[in-house]
Amino acid sequence: MLRSPHTSQRRWQTAVAALAAVTAGTAGLWLAGGGSASAGTITGTFYRDPDSQVLRWLAANPGDSRAALIRDRIGVQPQAKWFTTPNTAQTTSAVQGYVGAANAAGQIPVLVAYAIPNRDCGGASAGGTTNLTEYAAWVRAFAAGLGTRTAVVLLEPDSLALQTCLDSAGVAARGAALADAVTVIKQANPSAKVYLDAGHSAWNSAGDQAGRLVAAGVRGSDGFYSNVSNFRTTADEVAYGRSIISAIGAANLHQVVDTSRNGRGPNGSQWCDPAGRGVGVGPTTATGEASVDAFVWVKLPGEADGCAAGAGQFVPDLAYQLALNGVVPSTPPTSASATPSRTPSASPTPSRTPSSSPTPSRTPSSSAPAGAGCGVAYKIDNQWNNGFTATVTITNRGPATVSGWTLTFAFAGDQRISNAWNATATQSGTAVTVRDGGWNGTLPVGGTAAFGFQASYSGTNAAPASFKVNGTTCS
Structure with a gap:
């Protein structure tokens, strides 16, 4: 709403x-x-x-x-x-x-x-x-x-x-x-x-x-x-x-x-x-x-x-x-087991939006190159006066299935995560640790998992320079 x-x-x-x-x-x-x-x-x-x-x-x-x-x-x-x-x-x-x-x-x-x-x-x-x-x-x-x-x-x-x-x-x-x-x-x-x-x-x-x-x-x-x-x-x-x-x-x-x-x-x-x-x-x-x-x-x-x-x-x-x-x-x-009607329902539900209506960010996405078995893509989806939302996608490029993942990275500026979805995120200073949500923890070779977060920032909002998945550097 x-x-x-x-x-x-x-x-x-x-x-x-x-x-x-x-x-x-x-x-x-x-x-x-x-x-x-x-x-x-x-x-x-x-x-x-x-x-x-x-x-x-x-x-x-x-x-x-x-x-x-x-x-x-x-x-x-x-x-x-x-x-x-x-x-x-x-x-x-x-x-x-x-x-x-x-x-x-x-x-x-x-x-x-x-x-x-x-x-x-x-x-x-x-x-x-x-x-x-x-x-x-x-x-x-x-x-x-x-x-x-x-x-x-x-x-x-x-x-x-x-x-x-x-x-x-x-x-x-x-x-x-x-x-x-x-x-x-x-x-x-x-x-x-x-x-x-x-x-x-x-x-x-x-x-x-x-x-x-x-x-x-x-x-x-x-x-x-x-x-x-x-x-x-x-x-x-x-x-x-x-x-x-x-x-x-x-x-x-x-x-x-x-x-x-x-x-x-x-x-x-x-x-x-x-x-x-x-x-x-x-x-x-x-x-x-x-x-x-x-x-x-x-x-x-x-x-x-x-x-x-x-x-x-x-x-x-x-x-x-x-x-x-x-x-x-x-x-x-x-x-x-009911079969949905063929007529789409026109019933948007309200949402709780940020204080300033977010507009699509012009900040370029950062796609980290694959390292020894992993790839990470970091994309700022929306950005407003002092806040933004981002999506992070992890790809398993290794030789074996990953059972449970932890992503770590450091922000380049004064970004502060306030909310995450599809994963659990914690932050200490600029250092961020993100753990899978359980259901998305298993990644077959070539498989991906995506999560998002909302954060505040001051100054510039640059993408992190590097990422690690389970201790392996991905960039």
Whole structure:
């Protein structure tokens, strides 16, 4: 979803105190595929989009070594469907089709409405309608497709937590537009459950967020959602939600939590495709919390935040890491056998982008010549004011298979790695050590492994002069 380092405020604040008892008390209720409600106001199971990017990738790559785990821990799970096109006719048709399929299956669809003007404050997920008049028409087109049965609608991620690009009049106008959207959707389908944006527990304070929600008509909705596209623990989010409800003073309001990538919690302050994260508990209405209607997967696991790849692009390596480190159990592969639709899904998911929109770097790539058995290619993918992302590709040019690799090099300047994916990177001064991610540690002769990282820099951003793999100099 959205973002730029006003994310420094929203993602990098101290989290609300954890409620370990919540996690322990509901562990037995976190069932893959959704369970019957034991708390909250929703009963039933959630619908799985048969045209998700992960299912399309699985259908196209059945022999991939990562496919089975991705299928069993991600592909089988119900995930939200994003509606982002500003075209009203297409929106009504798409919503009708999705809701109709869920109704036919006797399940609950989860829809994300994401078309408000100036969404993402013009960041990586910019787009949607061009003004609030168009948005009002779009909302009515969206609502027209919802039918009459239970549907969960998550209205405009980051529209309330992220408002730094709006002046006071813009903030008020957005609040009024969201309040209108709540009313329109509830009138079109009184059975719809509509939730507004609450950011997450390490962003705005509960009191601040409560005020924003009230201004956006939350009292006329079913409540709010949190943690979309972030990694905060479920316990932190439940605590945060309770504080918001208390600040609003409306016990009838409930919360929905995105657990799609919070199985290992956050990686410090990293928000853009951080390493070592895992999927959280499976989508379910059985939350064990009276104030929490559901745990859902909103940010689609495996779709990049904007660092490992373009925002919303499915990256198998990211999906595999999330599955490998996740907390949901594997489920029978037969439940993931649906054939994807032939019509691509137009549902880009938000990403957490660097504070300055990255533009393609003009810094030349550095391809280290092969040494005694190895080759390393170092490429700066994007570079902005004081940061960059890079991809490093290792090639086994030796006479035998490599079982586990460690790459070492030294930066030529003041570069500092803040986040890596597909490998584990540590840094001491200018010296960097990178170890394989486990699944990509075996390299046959001629085989390659690639990883990426995000880093800051000052001065020049020259490529490292030399590399070693398992102690062997590659340049």
